[in-house]
Amino acid sequence: MAATIELNKTTTELQAWVVLDDNASGVPFLVTPQIDISSEVSCLIQADMAACLTAAIATAGECIFYGKTGSTHDDWHEFARRSYGTNLSMSCDLSTGVASGEISCGMTDTSSIFRGNRVLIFCVSTPANSMVNTIADISADEQLFFCMSVIQDYTATQTEILCQTAATAHGVAQWVVRVPDEYWAARVSFHNDDADVNYLVRVQYNFITDYTSV
Numbered sequence: 289m290a291a292t293i294e295l296n297k298t299t300t301e302l303q304a305w306v307v308l309d310d311n312a313s314g315v316p317f318l319v320t321p322q323i324d325i326s327s328e329v330s331c332l333i334q335a336d337m338a339a340c341l342t343a344a345i346a347t348a349g350e351c352i353f354y355g356k357t358g359s360t361h362d363d364w365h366e367f368a369r370r371s372y373g374t375n376l377s378m379s380c381d382l383s384t385g386v387a388s389g390e391i392s393c394g395m396t397d398t399s400s401i402f403r404g405n406r407v408l409i410f411c412v413s414t415p416a417n418s419m420v421n422t423i424a425d426i427s428a429d430e431q432l433f434f435c436m437s438v439i440q441d442y443t444a445t446q447t448e449i450l451c452q453t454a455a456t457a458h459g460v461a462q463w464v465v466r467v468p469d470e471y472w473a474a475r476v477s478f479h480n481d482d483a484d485v486n487y488l489v490r491v492q493y494n495f496i497t498d499y500t501s502v
Contacts, residue, residue: 294499294500295496295499295500296496296497296498296499296500297494297495297496297497298494298495298497299492299493299494299495300492300493300494300495301490301491301492302320302321302323302333302476302491302492302493303318303320303476303489303490303491304416304490305336305415305416305417305418305488305489305490306318306415306416306488306489306490307340307415307486307487307488308337308349308478308480308486308487308488308489309480309486310341310480310482310483310484310485310486311480311481311482311483312483312484316479316480316481317477317478317479317480318477318478318489319475319476319477320475320476320477320491321475322356322473322474322475323467323473323474323475323493324472324473325467325471325472325473325474325495326472326473328495328496328497329495329496329497329498329499330466330467330469330495330496331466331467331474331493331494331495331496332464332465332466332467332493332494333353333464333465333466333467333474333476333491333492333493334462334463334464334491334492334493334494335351335353335370335462335463335465335476335478335489335490335491336420336460336461336462336488336489336490336491337349337351337372337460337461337463337478337487337488337489338377338408338410338420338450338459338460338461338487338488338489339372339377339450339452339459339485339486339487340408340410340415340448340450340486340487340488341377341484341485341486342376342377342378342379342450343484343485344374344376344484344485345372345373345374345375345376345377345482345484345485346374346482346483346484347374347481347482348371348372348373348374348482349371349372349478349479349480349481349482349485349487350369350370350371350372350478350479351369351370351372351461351463351476351477351478351479351489352366352368352369352370352476352477352478352479353366353367353368353369353370353465353467353474353476354366354367354474354475354476354477355367355467355468355470355471355473355474356471356472356473356474356475357470357471357472364475367465367467367468367471368463368465370461370463370465372461372487373461375452375453375454375457376452376453377450377451377452377453377459377485378400378450378451378452378453379410379448379449379450380395380396380397380398380400380401380448380449380450380451381395381396381397381444381447381448381449382394382395382396382442382443382444382447382448382449383395383396383430383444384444385441385442385443385444385447386438386441386442386447387438387441388437388438388439388440388441389437389438390437390438391424391433391434391435391436391437391438392431392432392433392434393431393432393434393442394430394431394444395430395431395432395449397429398426398429398430398431398432399429400451400453401423401426401432401449401451402423402426403423403424403425403426404422404423405422405423405451405457405458405459406420406421406422406451406458406459406460406462407420407421407422407423407449407450407451407458407459407460408420408449408450408451408459408460408488409421409438409442409447409449410447410448410449410450410488411442411446411447412446412447412448413446415488417439417440418488419438419439419440420460420462421434421435421436421438422434422435422436423435423451432449474493476491
């Protein structure tokens with residue numbers, strides 16, 4: 289019988305959800321630590337970016353992916369760039385909290401949210417506890433049902449649901465980029481040249497560490 293090859297994988301959060309300030313009130317850029325992939329078979333980077341204020345976006349935020357071939361800072365090269373876009377985002381407040389493991393929550397108004405929208409469950413008090421989810425259903429303009437159960441408790445007073453204002457738009461931009469094999473390290477930067485809008489950003493990466501014959 290022929291051998292079966294299994295991929296050995298690991299997933300790591302490089303940057304937890306954190307607020308990226310606008311360029312008028314704070315630090316409008318973020319550069320992650322580097323990912324050492326010199327001993328790995330391959331690396332996949334997953335970057336998330338979501339507007340967390342409802343002001344109009346005049347200048348789109350950007351996410352840039354870099355790879356490193358040499359040993360100095362001059363050896364970083366951009367291999368991918370993504371734009372968040374300028375669709376206006378809206379916010380809906382919870383009317384009731386939602387407990388970890390649940391798939392629904394009460395809302396004060398759901399008129400601008402549509403089935404299939406990808407949304408940010410924004411934990412205002414602790415941004416790192418925020419979550420991306422997808423709207424499965426809407427009931428009587430007062431309740432949302434999510435495709436995935438929530439990862440922790442969210443209170444009504446400290447949680448907002450953020451989504452761009454269009455039936456086919458999404459409040460969270462998600463980019464999946466494979467690092468070219470020729471690089472031994474990678475990193476990501478986020479940039480916000482808008483004067484009014486803050487973003488929430490996050491980066492994860494996946495390694496294929498080895499192949500196993502079973």
